Amino acid sequence: LARNLILSFETSCDETSVAVIENGDTILSNIVATQIKSHQRFGGVVPEVASRHHIEQITGCIEDALARANVTYDDLSAVAVTYGPGLVGALLIGVTAAKAVAWAHQLPLIPVNHLAGHIYAARLVEPIEFPAMALVVSGGHTELVYMPVENRFEIIGETRDDAAGEAYDKIGRVLGINYPAGKQVDEMAHQGRDTFHFPRAMDQDANFDFSFSGLKSAFINTVHHADQIHETLNKNDLAASFQQAVVDVLADKTVRALHEYPVKQLIVGGGVAANKGLRERLGKELQAFPQTTLELVPLSLCGDNAAMIGAAGEMLYRHQVFTDATLNADPGLEF
Numbered sequence: 387l388a389r390n391l392i393l394s395f396e397t398s399c400d401e402t403s404v405a406v407i408e409n410g411d412t413i414l415s416n417i418v419a420t421q422i423k424s425h426q427r428f429g430g431v432v433p434e435v436a437s438r439h440h441i442e443q444i445t446g447c448i449e450d451a452l453a454r455a456n457v458t459y460d461d462l463s464a465v466a467v468t469y470g471p472g473l474v475g476a477l478l479i480g481v482t483a484a485k486a487v488a489w490a491h492q493l494p495l496i497p498v499n500h501l502a503g504h505i506y507a508a509r510l511v512e513p514i515e516f517p518a519m520a521l522v523v524s525g526g527h528t529e530l531v532y533m534p535v536e537n538r539f540e541i542i543g544e545t546r547d548d549a550a551g552e553a554y555d556k557i558g559r560v561l562g563i564n565y566p567a568g569k570q571v572d573e574m575a576h577q578g579r580d581t582f583h584f585p586r587a588m589d590q591d592a593n594f595d596f597s598f599s600g601l602k603s604a605f606i607n608t609v610h611h612a613d614q615i616h617e618t619l620n621k622n623d624l625a626a627s628f629q630q631a632v633v634d635v636l637a638d639k640t641v642r643a644l645h646e647y648p649v650k651q652l653i654v655g656g657g658v659a660a661n662k663g664l665r666e667r668l669g670k671e672l673q674a675f676p677q678t679t680l681e682l683v684p685l686s687l688c689g690d691n692a693a694m695i696g697a698a699g700e701m702l703y704r705h706q707v708f709t710d711a712t713l714n715a716d717p718g719l720e721f
C-alpha cells in the first residue's frame with residue numbers, strides 16, 4: 387500500500403515548525419523551533435521579531451524534518467500549510483515556503499486552518515469519531531466547535547474578548563512571570579486555594595460564549611489595590627483563584643454544549659489544553675456522559691506544531707481540498 391507522506395508547515399505565531407506525517411496519523415518528524423526567548427523581554431510576541439525568526443529558521447526546519455523522517459522530496463504526496471488565522475507576516479513565511487516546495491516538486495498544496503490543526507492533533511493519538519465536539523483553548527482562541535461530520539466545523543461558542551491563554555499571560559505578568567505564563571500559573575494554582583472568588587463571566591448565560599476580560603481586570607485590580615495599601619497577597623492563592631474561575635467557565639460551557647449536541651468525542655486542544663486543572667475537571671465532568679470519550683491532546687502536541695497541520699492536511703487531501711500559488715495568508719481566517 388502506498389504511503390501518504392505530507393510535509394507540513396506551521397508559522398502562525400512564535401513557533402517555526404515543519405513535520406512529516408504518514409497516512410495522517412503517524413508522526414515521522416515534527417521539528418519545532420521556538421522563539422520564546424526572543425519575545426520574553428517584550429512580555430509578548432512581537433510580530434516583526436516573529437517574522438524574522440521564521441525566515442531564519444524555516445529552511446533548516448525543512449531539512450531537519452525530511453532528514454529526521456528519513457525521506458526525500460520525491461517520497462512526498464503533498465504539502466500542507468497553515469494560512470490563517472495568525473500574524474500575517476509570520477503566516478506569510480510558512481505559506482511562501484510551502485508554495486515554493488510544492489511548485490518546485492510538483493506537489494499538491496493543501497491550505498489548513500490553524501484551529502483545525504489544534505483539533506486534528508487528537509488523531510495523532512486516536513482516530514476522530516463523528517459527531518465530535520472540540521474545545522480549542524489557546525493564546526489566541528477560545529472556541530467550542532461542533533463537527534457533525536468530517537471536514538465540517540461549526541463554531542457554536544467563542545470568546546467575546548480575551549482568549550483564555552491571553553488572560554493567563556496577562557495576569558501572569560502581574561505576578562512577575564515571564565511570557566508565556568500559563569504553565570507556571572497552572573503550577574502555582576496547584577499550591578494554592580480559591581480564596582478570592584473572582585467573577586465567572588457569562589457562566590449562567592444560555593449560550594456557549596466566553597468572556598475573560600472582566601476576570602483579568604478583577605485580578606489586576608485586586609493586586610493593585612493590595613499594593614497601594616502595602617498588603618502582600620498569597621500568589622499561589624491568586625493563581626488558584628484565577629485558574630478556578632477559568633476552569634469553571636470552560637467546563638460549565640462545555641458541559642452545556644455536550645447536553646445540546648450529543649457527540650462521540652470531546653476533543654480538547656490548543657496551548658491551554660495542557661492545563662492540569664482543566665484536564666482533571668473535564669475528566670470528572672465526562673463521567674456524566676458515558677457515550678462521549680474525552681480526547682485530551684497530549685501535552686507535547688497542545689502547543690503550536692506542524693504535526694497537527696499535517697494531521698488536518700491529510701483529511702483535506704482525502705477531500706481534495708487543494709490550492710495553488712495564489713494562496714495568501716489570511717490573518718482573520720474563520721472556518
Ligand code: KG4
Nearest residue numbers: 524525526551566568569657658661689690
Ligand atoms: O496554542 P498555543 O501554543 O499558541 C496559540 O495558538 O496561541 O497556546 C499558547 C498559550 C499561551 O497563552 C500559554 O500561556 C498557554 O497556551 N498555556 C497554558 C498552559 N500551557 C500553555 N495555559 C494554561 N495552563 C497551561 N498549563
Ligand code: ZN
Nearest residue numbers: 524657689690
Ligand atoms: Zn495555536
